[in-house]
Amino acid sequence: MGEFDLIERYFKRPATRAALGVGDDCALLRPTPGTQLAISSDMLVENRHFFADVDPATLGHKALAVNLSDLAACGAAPLAFTLALALPRADEAWLAAFSSGLFALADAHGCELIGGDTTQGPLNICITVFGEVPVLNGKSQALLRSGARPGDDVYVSGTLGDARLALDALRGALTLPPALLAQARRRLEQPTPRVALGQALRGVATAALDLSDGLLGDLQHILKASGVGATLDTSVALGLLAARRHADWAPGLIPVEKQLECVLAGGDDYELAFTAPPSARDAVQAAARQSATPVTRIGRIELEPGLRLVDAQGQRLSGQFSSFDHFA
Amino acid sequence: MGEFDLIERYFKRPATRAALGVGDDCALLRPTPGTQLAISSDMLVENRHFFADVDPATLGHKALAVNLSDLAACGAAPLAFTLALALPRADEAWLAAFSSGLFALADAHGCELIGGDTTQGPLNICITVFGEVPVLNGKSQALLRSGARPGDDVYVSGTLGDARLALDALRGALTLPPALLAQARRRLEQPTPRVALGQALRGVATAALDLSDGLLGDLQHILKASGVGATLDTSVALGLLAARRHADWAPGLIPVEKQLECVLAGGDDYELAFTAPPSARDAVQAAARQSATPVTRIGRIELEPGLRLVDAQGQRLSGQFSSFDHFA
Numbered sequence: 001m002g003e004f005d006l007i008e009r010y011f012k013r014p015a016t017r018a019a020l021g022v023g024d025d026c027a028l029l030r031p032t033p034g035t036q037l038a039i040s041s042d043m044l045v046e047n048r049h050f051f052a053d054v055d056p057a058t059l060g061h062k063a064l065a066v067n068l069s070d071l072a073a074c075g076a077a078p079l080a081f082t083l084a085l086a087l088p089r090a091d092e093a094w095l096a097a098f099s100s101g102l103f104a105l106a107d108a109h110g111c112e113l114i115g116g117d118t119t120q121g122p123l124n125i126c127i128t129v130f131g132e133v134p135v136l137n138g139k140s141q142a143l144l145r146s147g148a149r150p151g152d153d154v155y156v157s158g159t160l161g162d163a164r165l166a167l168d169a170l171r172g173a174l175t176l177p178p179a180l181l182a183q184a185r186r187r188l189e190q191p192t193p194r195v196a197l198g199q200a201l202r203g204v205a206t207a208a209l210d211l212s213d214g215l216l217g218d219l220q221h222i223l224k225a226s227g228v229g230a231t232l233d234t235s236v237a238l239g240l241l242a243a244r245r246h247a248d249w250a251p252g253l254i255p256v257e258k259q260l261e262c263v264l265a266g267g268d269d270y271e272l273a274f275t276a277p278p279s280a281r282d283a284v285q286a287a288a289r290q291s292a293t294p295v296t297r298i299g300r301i302e303l304e305p306g307l308r309l310v311d312a313q314g315q316r317l318s319g320q321f322s323s324f325d326h327f328a
Numbered sequence: 329m330g331e332f333d334l335i336e337r338y339f340k341r342p343a344t345r346a347a348l349g350v351g352d353d354c355a356l357l358r359p360t361p362g363t364q365l366a367i368s369s370d371m372l373v374e375n376r377h378f379f380a381d382v383d384p385a386t387l388g389h390k391a392l393a394v395n396l397s398d399l400a401a402c403g404a405a406p407l408a409f410t411l412a413l414a415l416p417r418a419d420e421a422w423l424a425a426f427s428s429g430l431f432a433l434a435d436a437h438g439c440e441l442i443g444g445d446t447t448q449g450p451l452n453i454c455i456t457v458f459g460e461v462p463v464l465n466g467k468s469q470a471l472l473r474s475g476a477r478p479g480d481d482v483y484v485s486g487t488l489g490d491a492r493l494a495l496d497a498l499r500g501a502l503t504l505p506p507a508l509l510a511q512a513r514r515r516l517e518q519p520t521p522r523v524a525l526g527q528a529l530r531g532v533a534t535a536a537l538d539l540s541d542g543l544l545g546d547l548q549h550i551l552k553a554s555g556v557g558a559t560l561d562t563s564v565a566l567g568l569l570a571a572r573r574h575a576d577w578a579p580g581l582i583p584v585e586k587q588l589e590c591v592l593a594g595g596d597d598y599e600l601a602f603t604a605p606p607s608a609r610d611a612v613q614a615a616a617r618q619s620a621t622p623v624t625r626i627g628r629i630e631l632e633p634g635l636r637l638v639d640a641q642g643q644r645l646s647g648q649f650s651s652f653d654h655f656a
Contacts, residue, residue, distance in 0.1 A: 019364055023553070024473050025401035025537050026366035028461065031359035036347055038354035039442065041456060043412035045449030073353035084371040084454045114367065117454075121373030126412045126445075126454035128369060133356065145352050209353050225351070 001090045003118050010099040011113060018080055018114045027114035035132040036140050040070035046123040056094045058189040060101030065193045067129035068109060069270040072198030073210035075143040076131030078111035086121035109195055143208035148226035152206055152275040154299040157194050159242035160215060162187040164266025177248040184243055191270035196291035201274060204283045208274035214265040219273055232299035235312035237263050240296060275301055329418045331446050338427040339441060346408055346442045355442035363460040364468050368398035374451040384422045386517040388429030393521045395457035396437060397598040400526030401538035403471040404459030406439035414449035437523055471536035476554035480534055480603040482627040485522050487570035488543060490515040492594025505576040512571055519598035528615035529602060536602035542593035547601055560627035563640035565591050603629055
């Protein structure tokens with residue numbers, strides 16, 4: 001199977017949202033008047049972001065999901081994406097499964113494949129995604145990292161830490177009951193980008209980002225960009241580990257330090273962390289209901305720089321949790 | 329050096345054309361009213377698209393050049409790009425050289441880096457580039473592959489085949505005098521995207537594409553998309569091998585079959601192939617002058633499907649030259 005057959009068979013579909021899709025030198029997008037285009041790229045590398053034996057359908061899902069998660073963090077509505085794919089060989093079963101997982105998520109978000117590249121090489125998936133953000137009265141409605149203000153509440157969506165729990169179990173670093181591992185593994189391999197929540201938070205949240213490297217590390221980007229600090233309640237954060245609510249959970253199954261590590265510095269969560277003033281608490285809950293996405297208030301933005309952790313009694317913790325860094 | 333230091337040190341510059349550049353979850357582009365956005369992605373893989381010991385500055389140039397070439401083929405004006413980079417390790421000397429080559433070409437075209445990704449992995453460079461094409465009276469001015477009509481002339485810009493000549497010499501398949509190799513190697517490693525010509529051909533050319541896999545194979549895309557055929561004059565095409573005009577050239581230095589192979593099926597040329605009606609010959613030459621880019625008429629579009637080669641006397645050649653296919 002040649003390069004062009006491969007594209008034709010697994011990736012070419014008629015363009016519906018773009019003016020021109022796959023098949024020319026460039027794709028052509030018609031931007032909606034009064035919008036800005038939000039753009040993000042993520043590259044997934046074998047043995048770095050996924051195991052070589054991962055189910056290709058879940059890999060197709062995840063490759064797009066991590067990009068949609070960036071659009072969500074900006075409050076952008078998904079529009080289209082490009083896919084560049086380096087493959088060791090043209091394996092038809094692999095391509096069929098990969099493209100089915102990819103398009104299932106793409107179709108769920110009305111996000112259209114408009115172009116890309118295929119080449120031979122070590123397995124590498126690079127997706128660039130495009131979304132639209134309205135501009136109202138000359139002001140972009142995009143959610144940025146730089147808008148957090150002292151006194152704002154800090155929220156996260158969904159659950160935290162289960163992806164890391166699964167990764168540790170798959171690496172043999174801890175043992176989980178099978179049902180619990182299966183649940184955690186779904187979080188690792190098929191994250192849910194919080195696209196509807198991101199859009200619902202436009203005009204409500206003051207700052208937002210998506211959690212890919214771990215809560216503490218990622219939250220630092222908001223603090224740095226906004227010139228503020230924060231205090232987080234770790235007892236609330238611990239409750240966000242979905243595994244703890246599972247029927248197969250037994251207290252003591254996982255040391256509490258490991259639970260904290262997963263929740264605070266786990267990575268691969270693809271939840272949104274965002275800030276909003278206390279006056280917007282009802283609006284935040286309305287956005288959560290409207291998008292059918294739970295959100296939890298886990299802390300507060302403060303004038304004093306730095307990130308502080310407290311327990312249920314408000315006592316400072318001193319634990320060090322570093323976030324994931326690809327070159328550290 | 330961590331991931332964020334690496335981005336900060338080598339790739340982050342203030343946004344001038346984008347509403348928001350490197351550093352948030354998404355970049356934000358403000359499309360110019362009355363334009364379409366042209367988008368293209370290319371992925372370069374070590375040992376596939378470049379040798380491991382290539383000068384990183386020329387690699388930075390080429391990685392962007394092959395993407396700008398796609399914009400040129402669409403008649404788009406460059407605007408911005410994203411860069412996703414998988415690196416075996418954070419090598420500062422390599423990064424400094426790579427980013428200098430990349431930004432030199434980017435700056436020459438006013439094309440701004442607005443985001444991307446860095447990760448550890450086998451060396452892989454994925455660039456997605458954005459350009460603008462005007463829409464006049466509701467009609468896109470983009471140059472597509474599908475507009476060639478019987479009777480149109482077929483043109484190519486610049487020179488053809490020298491990149492392949494250099495590749496063959498570097499692989500040891502043929503021997504070139506040092507000055508000739510150096511000249512050919514510049515074509516392989518530092519191609520010139522024909523951005524100004526592409527824009528000058530808007531409203532003049534009926535179809536266009538950029539030559540990356542070889543003239544014959546790439547031209548088939550125009551023929552297929554336009555539902556036409558073509559005849560090319562190989563004696564004219566042979567004259568496009570720049571090496572033949574070099575002072576170090578000796579007739580017989582390279583077998584004529586190898587010359588033909590380089591010119592017709594060499595690949596890595598990054599010249600434009602385009603079609604225009606005979607009535608537009610003056611306009612084509614004006615576009616060439618305006619963009620300071622030589623163009624040569626090498627054939628004609630015909631109703632009869634297929635691609636035919638003739639010699640200076642108009643006699644049909646029967647040689648088979650297949651184009652480059654990444655999975656063939």
